[in-house]
Amino acid sequence: SGVEQLGNMIAEAACIVPFTGAGISTECGIPDFRSPGGLWTRNRPIAFDEFVSSADARAEAWRRRFAMEETFAAAKPGRGHRALASLYKAGKTPAIITQNIDNLHQASGFRTDDVVELHGNTTYARCIGCGHAYDLPWVKARFEETGSAPDCSLCEEPVKTATISFGQAMPEDAMRRATELSQQCDLFLAIGSSLVVWPAAGFPLMAKNCGAKLVIINNEPTEQDDVADLVIRHDIGEALGPFVGN
Ligand code: OAD
Ligand code: ZN
Numbered sequence: 001s002g003v004e005q006l007g008n009m010i011a012e013a014a015c016i017v018p019f020t021g022a023g024i025s026t027e028c029g030i031p032d033f034r035s036p037g038g039l040w041t042r043n044r045p046i047a048f049d050e051f052v053s054s055a056d057a058r059a060e061a062w063r064r065r066f067a068m069e070e071t072f073a074a075a076k077p078g079r080g081h082r083a084l085a086s087l088y089k090a091g092k093t094p095a096i097i098t099q100n101i102d103n104l105h106q107a108s109g110f111r112t113d114d115v116v117e118l119h120g121n122t123t124y125a126r127c128i129g130c131g132h133a134y135d136l137p138w139v140k141a142r143f144e145e146t147g148s149a150p151d152c153s154l155c156e157e158p159v160k161t162a163t164i165s166f167g168q169a170m171p172e173d174a175m176r177r178a179t180e181l182s183q184q185c186d187l188f189l190a191i192g193s194s195l196v197v198w199p200a201a202g203f204p205l206m207a208k209n210c211g212a213k214l215v216i217i218n219n220e221p222t223e224q225d226d227v228a229d230l231v232i233r234h235d236i237g238e239a240l241g242p243f244v245g246n
Contacts, residue, residue: 006215125161
């Protein structure tokens with residue numbers, strides 16, 4: 001089966017780079033974006049320039065974030081996260097590239113430095129001007145006190161979750177590190193992503209073009225199934241459960 005073949009590929013590989021999307025966290029209770037019931041089927045994304053130019057958009061963005069607070073706070077790593085953490089512990093995986101913002105790879109045992117977050121992190125906030133970090137309770141208290149989204153106490157620019165919105169510049173360090181990892185690995189695992197959002201979706205292709213084997217694990221077809229060496233069209237928890245170590 002696909003899972004058995006994946007086991008052989010993992011055993012033979014010297015450097016495995018996992019690349020994850022929202023599908024790895026759905027079993028943890030966090031909705032993805034494009035499946036039925038996904039976030040973008042319910043709400044239109046708020047683009048970065050809207051957030052910057054409109055106080056209403058900022059308030060709406062923060063209302064949405066606070067509405068998800070219980071979901072993010074309660075989420076624990078799933079079988080997919082734990083299987084990847086086992087590969088990391090075993091020294092087969094130097095680091096992980098993720099589009100996810102939920103902090104669950106760190107929670108599963110990856111060092112913060114070894115989680116390459118292409119789209120940032122929603123568990124804290126940053127000033128979009130000076131980059132100063134704020135915790136979410138600080139934002140929430142200000143929001144409830146004034147009825148509007150807070151600005152930075154240092155430079156008065158808007159404070160936003162530390163995530164990347166459409167139209168916002170990609171984080172340079174993460175892009176550089178993801179490029180190196182994609183070029184160096186001999187096995188690239190694209191897990192739980194529709195692979196429609198660029199530039200993130202360029203990394204599986206980059207790895208493949210640099211000679212790595214490409215495995216796609218996703219329960220629906222993706223944009224890149226035709227170039228993969230192995231496609232496991234299956235539930236991630238089921239597919240990766242056998243690789244969860246102790
Ligand atoms: P998507 O929602 O586009 O894709 C998630 C994929 O995971 C879908 O193809 C699902 O069918 C699949 N899936 C969900 N649960 C699964 C499970 N238990 N087992 C197997 N497959 C499962 O999410 P991403 O590809 O991560 O960016 O989205 C990419 C980017 O679009 C996000 O990082 C976010 C979003 O807009 C920004 O906001 C910048
Ligand atoms: Zn600031």
